[in-house]
Amino acid sequence: MKPFERLGNARTPDGSLLELFRHDGSYLIRANGIELMSQRRHLSEDRLAEVACLGLKDKPGARVLIGGLGLGFTLRAALKELADDAEVVVAEFLAEVIEWNTNPDYGISVETLKDPRVRVVHDDIVNVLRDHAGQFDAIMLDTDNGPDGMIMSENARLYAQRGIATTVAALRPPGIIAYWSVGDDPAFAHALRGSGLLVETLRVRAHDTKGPMHTLYVAKPRPPRRETSTPRAL
DSSP states (O other): OOOOEEEEEEEOTTOOEEEEEEETTEEEEEETTEEEEETTBOHHHHHHHHHHSTTGGGSTTOEEEEEOOTTSHHHHHHHHTSOTTOEEEEEESOHHHHHHHHOTTTOSSTTGGGSTTEEEEESOHHHHHHHTTTOEEEEEEOOTTOSSSOSOGGGHHHHSHHHHHHHHHTEEEEEEEEEEESSOOHHHHHHHHHTTEEEEEEEEESSSSSSOEEEEEEEEEOOOOOOOOOOOOO
16 A cells, blocks of 8 residues: 655644645645545535636636635636636635645646636635625635534634625625535525525535535525515506
8 A cells, every 4th residue: 555645734823733645646635634635536626616607708807716725626627617817816824735736846736826817815715805895706615624524713704604794795796606515514504595695505526436425505695676666556
């Protein structure tokens, strides 16, 4: 059996340990010893971008936001769905994760990040959302394990009611928000609907033919109600 080669590590503010490994030619990230993402299983991350960016290839100057760089799966999938004049802003909280992706010795996302449409921001995704009100046609949030099974406590505010409101405010109407989650979380879906969003829940495999099922929440602001006037009696 081929060994796991530990290449780097990072600590989050709450003390969680992220580690980058190479195994049999592919890369994976573990958080506190639990596999967070792997190059061998990323279908659900690809699908996150596909559903969020649907129809944007024909939209001039489309602008989208990705929360969490990870190993670059969602970013690569989003670029396939967007035109040459689009912009993809990627917010990544950990400098080490950015360094892993840009390290030429690994080749994880080196070429992808050279795409002129890509801009990586080293910041908390919540700060980026607050600073860009009404600016994104799609927002993809693949932060931590999603609202269900969260590993890093600092990400909790993104999935709370106030965090949802901040995310919605960053949309450019009509706009789409797509959340990745390791599992089903009916309470989170209820919170999204309580924030005035139409929500579709999708179940997607981690791999084409095998592996665990992950959950995508695709949310859109409800269209404003049309006021109807009652004809006056003559």
